[in-house]
Amino acid sequence: MTQKDLLSITEEFDSPVYVYDADKIISQYQRLTNAFKVNELRIHYAVKALSNISVLKLLNLLGCGLDTVSVQEVRLGLKAGVDPSKIIYTPNGVSLEEIEEVVKLGAQINIDNLSVLEQFGSRHPEIPVCIRINPHVMAGGNSKISVGHIDSKFGISIHQMPHLLRIVENTGMHINGIHMHTGSDILDIGVFLYASEILFEAARNFKELEFIDFGSGFKVPYREGDIETDIEDLGAQLTEKFEKFCKEYGRELALAFEPGKYLVSESGKFLAKVNVIKQTTSTVFAGIDTGFNHLIRPMFYGSHHEITNISNPEAKPRFYSVVGYICETDTFGNNRRIAEIREGDILSFSNAGAYCFSMASNFNSRYRPAEVMWYNGKAHLIRERETFEDLTRHQIEINFETSPKELVDKE
Ligand SMILES: *Cc1c(COP(=O)(O)O)cnc(C)c1O
Numbered sequence: 061m062t063q064k065d066l067l068s069i070t071e072e073f074d075s076p077v078y079v080y081d082a083d084k085i086i087s088q089y090q091r092l093t094n095a096f097k098v099n100e101l102r103i104h105y106a107v108k109a110l111s112n113i114s115v116l117k118l119l120n121l122l123g124c125g126l127d128t129v130s131v132q133e134v135r136l137g138l139k140a141g142v143d144p145s146k147i148i149y150t151p152n153g154v155s156l157e158e159i160e161e162v163v164k165l166g167a168q169i170n171i172d173n174l175s176v177l178e179q180f181g182s183r184h185p186e187i188p189v190c191i192r193i194n195p196h197v198m199a200g201g202n203s204k205i206s207v208g209h210i211d212s213k214f215g216i217s218i219h220q221m222p223h224l225l226r227i228v229e230n231t232g233m234h235i236n237g238i239h240m241h242t243g244s245d246i247l248d249i250g251v252f253l254y255a256s257e258i259l260f261e262a263a264r265n266f267k268e269l270e271f272i273d274f275g276s277g278f279k280v281p282y283r284e285g286d287i288e289t290d291i292e293d294l295g296a297q298l299t300e301k302f303e304k305f306c307k308e309y310g311r312e313l314a315l316a317f318e319p320g321k322y323l324v325s326e327s328g329k330f331l332a333k334v335n336v337i338k339q340t341t342s343t344v345f346a347g348i349d350t351g352f353n354h355l356i357r358p359m360f361y362g363s364h365h366e367i368t369n370i371s372n373p374e375a376k377p378r379f380y381s382v383v384g385y386i387c388e389t390d391t392f393g394n395n396r397r398i399a400e401i402r403e404g405d406i407l408s409f410s411n412a413g414a415y416c417f418s419m420a421s422n423f424n425s426r427y428r429p430a431e432v433m434w435y436n437g438k439a440h441l442i443r444e445r446e447t448f449e450d451l452t453r454h455q456i457e458i459n460f461e462t463s464p465k466e467l468v469d470k471e
Contacts, residue, residue, distance in 0.1 A: 061434045063370040063408070066331060069439050070406050073430050074298025076332040076350040077445075078417050080110070082118055082435040084327035085413075089122050092278075092322065095295025098302055100314035102370070104148050106276060107133040107321030109414040110328070114433055114442040116140035119323070127276075127318035130154070131161050138165065148273070148318065150192065152214055156180065163187055170239055170273075172215050174223060181231030190237030190273065193218055195258040197251060198437045215240065218258060225265055235266045241318070246289045252277075253297055260305045269309070273316035274298070282323045282411055289322075321414040328413025330355055330365075330429075334405045335385070343381045346401045348392075351384025353423040355409065356415050358392050365412065369398050371405035382407065386424055417443075423449055 061081045069079055093101060104127035105119045106137055111133060116126065117140045125146030126137040137147050144166030151158065152172055156179050163184065171177045172192035180189065194215030216224055217321060228235060238261050245251050256274060265271055278289045302315050332348040339345075357363035369375070377397045384390035392409070401407070420428045427446035432439050462465075 061329075063368075063373060065434065065439070066329060066370055066408055067406060069432055069434075070333070072439065073432055073441060075406065076330065076348075076354055076429045076457050078412060078429055079329045079331065079439075080115065080324070080413055080431070080433050080442075081327045081329075082433055085115070085280065085324055088173055088326070089119070089124060092291060092317070092319065092357050095291045096299055096315060096317075097295070098299055098315045099306075099312045100271075102146075102204075102271060102273075102314050102316040104146070104273075104316060104318040106318050106320030107137060107325055108418060109138055110324045110416075111418055111440050112431055112433075113140045114440070115324065116142065118433075118435075118467060124323075126226060127320075128167065129440070131158050131165070134162050134167050134406045137167075144404050148190065148316075150241070158350060160184075162297055168237070170237070174227060175215060175222060177216070177224070177233075178227045178231065181227060181233035184233045186234070188236035188268070188270075190239050190271075191216060191224065192239045192241070193259060193262050195255045195262075197239055197255040197258065218262060221262060221265065225370065228266075232346065234268050236268055236270045237273055237316070238263045238266065238269060239273035241314075242277035243335040245279035246277045246294075247287055249290060249294045251295065253301065256298060256301060260301070263305070263309070269299075269311075269313055271316045272302070272305075273318065276319040276322065278319050278322035279374070280411065283366055291322075314321035324413035325411045326413065327409065328416060330409040330412035330416060331370075332407050332409070334401055334403055334407060337401060337403055341396075344379065346380045346382045346398075346407070348382065348407060349385060350429070351386035351390045351424070351426075353384075353386055353390075353426050354420045354429055355392070355412065356419050356421075357415060358418075359390065363411075365392065366410040367393055367396055367398055367407050368410075369401050369405050370408045372399050372402060375400035382468060422446075422451060 104125040106127045108129055120140055120142045126142055128134045128149050129151050134149055139469045147167040148170055149162045150170040151165045169189040170192050192215045194212055194217050222252055281288045306312050334346050335349050336347040352359040378400050380398050381394045381398050382392040430445040431443035433442045
């Protein structure tokens with residue numbers, strides 16, 4: 061997918077627009093599966109990162125399963141043709157009713173609190189469930205790389221194991237999987253491996269396991285020279301530990317992961333047009349035809365997205381503040397060195413695959429952008445840009461019978 065391809069996409073589908081490179085998704089999937097040479101590897105793509113049905117279909121073709129956090133995501137997966145046995149459902153704080161709905165759809169349930177575990181086990185002791193453990197691993201007090209810190213709302217505390225086992229025994233339920241999810245960018249493989257030891261320790265308590273799920277948190281690079289999770293190194297070390305565990309456990313288990321970012325972040329580009337160049341006393345603003353309604357990560361998490369001017373790539377770089385059109389602070393990047401920007405140029409944002417479109421909103425009553433998949437050397441529209449009808453579709457207007465004057469005059 062070249063810069064010329066991207067420019068042609070904005071010509072065909074207008075801006076702003078999200079573009080996903082299918083080849084990049086495929087190569088990330090292959091890199092991940094090559095890194096873990098275990099008997100059975102299960103990759104469940106975290107749908108919440110990017111939930112377009114065509115993306116789910118592509119991953120399904122590769123043999124990838126899905127990790128879901130809502131019944132709606134389960135339904136999207138089924139619509140994409142994914143077999144329910146390859147869908148794991150890992151919600152947090154949802155109702156028992158929703159979990160039961162997902163059971164009917166046939167997905168694997170993952171339970172992350174004792175209250176629901178007890179209720180579920182009492183009602184459906186025959187349905188096997190996976191349990192989400194919080195291993196409470198802290199790395200040097202940096203909450204960014206901690207694995208389920210002590211105050212996290214996620215998972216069942218490893219310290220509650222006796223209570224958990226009592227519930228399993230009392231209800232006669234079957235535990236077929238055990239799970240942890242770091243929920244952050246793994247920079248330190250050692251921390252992850254340490255957490256995995258805790259999970260193995262916990263796993264010894266259950267005799268009917270089929271899989272161990274190590275969640276995700278694989279970090280991808282956001283700028284040149286960025287640290288990323290060394291997936292090959294992690295793969296080699298965890299594979300060894302996992303095989304050793306399976307020997308002791310007495311049975312081959314499946315090793316599972318549920319990456320979102322790792323599979324789709326780098327595949328995505330977000331393309332926007334420059335509406336206005338504005339010089340102030342302190343900086344040069346490039347104002348573009350989008351805002352945090354379409355790409356909230358910089359304002360929400362302080363995330364970095366590389367910005368390049370694909371309309372004028374050979375020009376001399378200058379410094380810009382790239383801002384959106386939302387009537388609030390709406391900054392994509394300050395002091396960015398970008399090839400000279402002219403009004404009408406197209407800017408390309410990198411790492412726009414994960415948590416970008418899926419977090420887009422209609423704030424300021426703007427339409428959510430179109431999505432395109434670049435596949436087999438061609439652009440395929442996979443979501444239309446919204447229209448005015450989409451903004452009003454579900455609104456119900458009241459026919460006020462009184463005139464405005466009567467409303468005001470009333471005592
Ligand atoms: C969000 C989430 C993931 C994916 O995390 P990434 O950092 O995008 O890889 C995996 N598992 C669960 C349970 C999640 O909530």
